[in-house]
Amino acid sequence: MNTEQYDLPSAQPLTEAYIHRKDANLDVLYGYHAGQEQDWTTRMQRLEELAGSRANAAEVAEVLRQYNSPNTTPEVDASIRAIAEGAPVIIGGQQAGLWSGALLVIHKAVSVVSGAKWATEKLGRKVVPVFWIAGEDHDWDEANHTYVLNAEQELRKLTLQRPEGPRTSVSRTQIEADGWNTLLEELEQTLPHSDFKPGLLEQLKQITEQSRSLSDMFAGILAFLFGKEGLVLLDADDPKLRKIEAPMFRRMIEQNDELEQAYKSAAEKVKSFGYQLQADVVEGSANLFVFNQANGDERTLLHKRDGQFQDRKGTAFWSKDQLLQLTEEQPSQLSNNVLTRPIMQDYLFPVLGTVLGPGEIAYWALTGEAFRKLGMEMPIIVPRMSFTLVEGTIAKHMMKYELSFEDVAKRFEARKQQWLGEQDQLSIEEKFHEVKQSFITMYGPLLELAGSVQPGLLKLGETNRQKIVEQIEYLEAKTKDAFNKQYDASIRQLDRIALSLWPSGKPQERVINMAGYWNRYGSAWLEKLLELPFSPVGGHQLVYL
Structure with a gap:
């Protein structure tokens, strides 16, 4: 396969320092390093020692079985059985995006799948790939669009308008059949004619017919693309999953002040090492959300004041006892933010490594002390692999005009x-x-x-x-x-x-959707990515199609 390595800096100094081991101070923030072979064995041993502190593996596996059942494959079934038996996982996640969003989502899924295969060979035991769909997020404007190149070689933005109603999670925002049909028609008009186009549109039509939300559609696409690779999917806003998460929500509420201090302490360390914070550590933030039923299930960030929890404007209030009662009776009304989500992920799964993008690696630096406060340990941070797809015509034009990729970038x-x-x-x-x-x-x-x-x-x-x-x-x-x-x-x-x-x-992976490549190459483009050797420290490759 024709590929070429290219050093594509992440624009995140903290991430660059972690990946390339430029700053020994960072060991106190991250602990393990993906490039250290011994760390994988050590982390595996620690997972076995901490097994009793996690959720029941069989219960988690049953929820995963139900969630994946509409699109399951024999390979996914085998992965879920392995989870039920306590298998470690390589996990990565992303908010849902229209038609899967930008290419980086596919790159992350490839990294998770390839990372699990690599770790399985490295450790001599089954490691399962898991993709965490952040359906609990409520930022509709991040999820509702994507960019596709049309027949005139113009970049066209495709957008799904948010239905009327409160600002609830993406998974709880229902899309009617007419909305999906309009989107499919727009995609059909945008994509150039090709041999693969009818099959692509038919597959997306089948997926949308089973989809009540963007998250459902997103999961359907990932299941179709990666089902044979055994990739297990979950939606963070799955009420069945929330029920299993209830004990950890309880701990997060009971020890909220301690967790807040842990995040603040880590933030001070990050700043003292000369780096900027990539996530807000706000005084008095509970780092948890509540779906406020009094306001149509609007996802509301909790702040602490005068012994109570409240929304930002101070118009809705919850006592600690009321939140603890939610963990018992309605855990689906609770939700994590970016700083508590890593902890919940590690409570649900024996996470060997978590695949993260550059920005995520930077803000995960804030979570290590919070893990330790709860008697847990941050998993190995695995930088997402990154690719630029170079089509044959583009490669010929680059040779004609004597342009390197660096010239273009x-x-x-x-x-x-x-x-x-x-x-x-x-x-x-x-x-x-x-x-x-x-x-x-x-x-x-x-x-x-x-x-x-x-x-x-x-x-x-x-x-x-x-x-x-x-x-x-x-x-x-x-x-x-x-x-x-x-x-x-x-x-x-x-x-x-x-x-x-x-x-x-911007880099290709941050803008363009995969539909254009599916339209031109069928599954061949993705198969090439899955065949590439896995790198535990990420890196960028030019992949010539």
Whole structure:
């Protein structure tokens, strides 16, 4: 397979320092390191020692069996049976996104699957891949859209408008059949014609017919793409899962002040090491949400004040006893935030390693002390593998214009203009520059002459000179445009390179949806990613399709 390594910095100094082991101070924040082979064995031993502090594996497996049953495969069934028997897991997660969201979601799932296979071979025992769908999140604007390249090679944004109602979780926001049909029609109009298009649309139609929410649709796509790999799915907002989580919610409420201090202490360490915080550690935050039934199940972040828990505006209140009662009677009304979710994940599963993106790795640095406060231990942080898919046509164009991936990512516009300049055998810019300079030089004595006759003519002459220069520049621009039109096809090819590899000035994986590749290559593009060797410290690869 034709691939190429490329060092793609994450823009997160803390993450870079962790991955490349640049700062020994970080050991106190993260503990294990994915690149240390012995740490995997040590973590496995610790999971066995801590087995009694986690949720009942058989009960968790039964909830997973029910959740995965609509789309299950023999491989997923085998994975769930292994979980019931106490198998460790490699886990990663993401908020649901329209048609699976940006490519990085697929990359994370590939990392989870490949990481589980790698760990299975490394440890000599079954390690199960699990994908945590963050259906409890309520940020609709993050989940409701994606970008697809259309037949005209333009980036088109597809969006699902939020139904009327309170700001509840994505999993609890119901989508009607008409909404799915409209989205499918829009996708059909956007994607170019191909041999794989009818099958793609039919598969998505079958998935949406079974989907009551974006989370359901998201799970259906992941199940279809990764079912044969044994990837187990869960929705964090599954009420059956919430029932199992109740004891940990109880501990989080009872020890809330201690957890808050742990997060604050970790935040101070992060800052003292010279890094910025990637998650808010707010004074008085409970780091938990309640689905406020009095307000249509709106997901409400809890703050502590005067011995009570309340919403941000102080208009709704809960006592500690009331929250503890919820853990017993209605645990589905409770929800984690970004700082408590890692703990809940580790309570449900024997997490050998958790696959995280750059931003996640940075904010997980805040959670280590909270883990320890509860007698737990942070799992191994596994950086997500990252890819750029390079289609054959794009690779040919890059060779034609002598562009490297780094040229496209860091200096595309400059290289594009450089190429156009190299085609200019007429020296248009140089000749116009010479004429402008000659005119300005020749005009100088005339200005002096006019000013000596009447001082007021000097300003008039300067205005006149500027107008003439502007007319020369106008003719220069028109001449350049006319010249460049000879290279319209080349400019389109150059722009297509940037749009495919670095759309909107961002990495491909953060913008483009996988539907375009499914449409052009069927399953071949994904199979290539799954065949790549796993790297426990992540890294970026250019994958030539």
